[in-house]
Amino acid sequence: MAQYNLQINGRSYEADVEADTPLLWVLRDNLGLVGTKFGCGIAQCGACTVHLNGNAVRSCTLPVSAIGTNKITTIEGLAPNGDHPVQEAWDEVDVPQCGYCQAGQIMSAAALLNKNPKPTAAQIDNAMNGNICRCGTYHRVREAIVLASTKMK
Amino acid sequence: MSIILKTTRRDFMKLAATATGGLVLGFHWMDSAAADIGVVDEAAIAAGSIDFNSYLSIATDGVITIYSPNPELGQNIKTSFPMVVAEELDADWSAVKVVQAALDAKKYDRQLTGGSGAVPHSWMRLRKAGATARYLLVEAAAKRWNVSAESLTTENSVVMHAQSGRKATYGELATEASKVLVPDEVKLKDIKDFKLIGTAVRNVDNPEMITGKPLYGLDFYREGMLYAMIQRPESFGKKIKSVDSAAAKAMPGIVDVVTFKNNVAVVGKSTWQVNKARRLLKIEYEADDAIENTADHDRLFKELLDSKEATVRRKDGDVDAAFKGAAKVITREYQCPFLSHAPLEPMNFFAHVRSDGVELVGPTQTPERARNATAQLLGISPYQITLDITRLGGGFGRRLQTDYVLEAAELSSIIKAPVKVIWTREDDMTGGSYRPAVRYRFAAALDAGGKLVGYKLRGVGINVGNSTREDNFPSGAVDNLLIDSVEHKSPITTGAWRAPITNFLAFAEQAFLDEVALAAKQDPVKFRLALLEKARQTPVGEIKYDIDRMKGVINLAVEKSGWGTKKNVSHGFSVYFSHRSYVAQVAEVTMNKGKPLLQKMYVAADCGIVINLSGAYQQVKGGVVDGFGHAMYSQLTFKDGASEQKNFNSYRLIRMKEAPDVDVHFVNNGIDPTGLGEPALPPTGGAVANAFFKATGKRLYNQPFANQEEMKGVSLGQRL
Ligand code: FES
């Protein structure tokens, strides 16, 4: 066990965990930030997507010891009032079915739009291809990203 | 608060007022045997002698709360059901709050999500609840203003008297309304006056879902709770011979390692710690039953297709004679693999078995079954068990099983502590209850004029029961018909998977009919319409589908897709009746640099009245994506009794790039809702395979399509 100081959602958190513990489980079990989901554990489904310095990463395969002072953002910290343009678009387009994949979808979409505010259809498909939606909400995910891109400042 | 409730015996009516005021109406949400609504007092509720499974309350501030007892797994019931109540109530939707009710041993005796049955079962009941509340409010206003109830109108949670211009909100009237006697009968709206039903209403849980609030079983946390993972046998047909858990036990954070039944549970302080420790278990297994391989199944299917011992499901006329006298006979076979349900939230359940009762929390489609099975396992009364239903991160039938609930309860009873059992994806994929593997053989006899005079279907499958749906189309439209099935019993566990049986049968049947139509030199749509007309004019045996509704979706799909009129595209057709609803689909394939590409799916659906247009589109589009994805990509194969695919790196699910556009149209016929959670899935594979044939001249017989020779070098679903 070792002590880690993590910068998450603009706050500082302490976690006493083993070095190989994936960030996903530190968030969920140690810090109570359960918005980031577990779907596969092997970087295949995207349910666990968070931002590391603004880049979308899969937290299920990111050991806590590799994070250092890099800044983490989770779905809980994407916008203070849950009103990030992507979140607003997700509600307007009414994207979720079971909703389980949606935190990961939103985090991937937000990272994409941060870098590329006006993505083409192909760029959207490419950026989102690592996020599985078992309920098949893909059409609305696309639609919501297009809508969000009109809202990004 | 005053309570107005319904008794099942209609024998007890009483009012009770409390300090806070307001109106509470109790009613049955899903029980078709008891639809009346009555009045009882709070004491009776406190004593637990009331058996309602839902409540509708109107507080004095106008907030309307509806308790939703059904598990929510993405079918959107938590939004669409309250819409029905609010419609009849003329409620202001923005003031409606929906609360997920826990499983209450006494009240909620019919909580279930499965079979696309919730809406059809609840429709009238929900309307009646809303209409009754509206009646009470209107009566209260009539009394207050001393006018006739007929002179009053309602809108947006307000009662109005046009003549005098008086108005009162529902909140203002709620307490007085609670003193009005509940009527024996209420008038429901004419469906043409619906304002909310049929519109697109956003999911009531959106705000929580898009901000990452704890909603799911996996998110549930209880102070002092332990985490556990369970190592189950690596193969179906094996049992534990010996366990060496010393190394696992010595790992940090591990509290205990216990063996029960064929399970070795590692219990500890965090998910990651138990996951790591579990890998150090040394377990030896030995054979306990047949150890099967996919190659065995393939051989077995061929044998069973020729078996003399089959269960006859339907027999009309004389098939032998029809085939003997036929001008042309077409025989084809179709096979599908086992599938994992793979809901994105892996299995999990929390259990706390105490001496004075049991607490269960987690995602289940069948809370009542889970509770009763737990009671039986522990040898206690179901009434000693409480079960809280969390939102489900998908179900697809997997959470109709109770195995993962029972494990958690048993483990908690052994370690005498609150514990959450968490499955990894590998556990889920290797853990069974799969969609069974099935093979079909179809045969059609055509006479010299191209008329279908004989039809045979044999279904063989593994732990599948009846792998046919013997009364489905074209049964009833063919003079000589034989449908039978053979089942192989295997240690590999299977269970209902979204649109059970029809999820593959529909593809096989619709692909076969396409070939038969072409052999008869007829357009596939006209061929089906002619059969339907024959079923109407000269029905053979019993007809269990609605000919008009089926024709309705066929015609709508033809119109919207431009069937037979478009150049440079290849269309494939399919129509299917399942779970009370009718769906026709046209797949549109174009050639892109010499390769076929599934460009678009046109869907015409008849599910009766659409309640929530937004949710309905989701169910249809999601169903098509699901149907296409699994037909294309997914399979579980077995070696030495174990599934070879263990996670999403080898078990392929459809991804965004591969999802075709879906153009959805609903038939507007005003029929009471008939369900939509499953019916859009079955027809997809057939439409796609038929369009693929049109484009390439190649037929697809086995799933997953992507593994077939015909698909070499083709990424049918992938744009770019
Ligand atoms: S849980 Fe990390 S990608 Fe699936």
Ligand code: FES
């Ligand atoms: S909404 Fe259910 S997995 Fe995406």
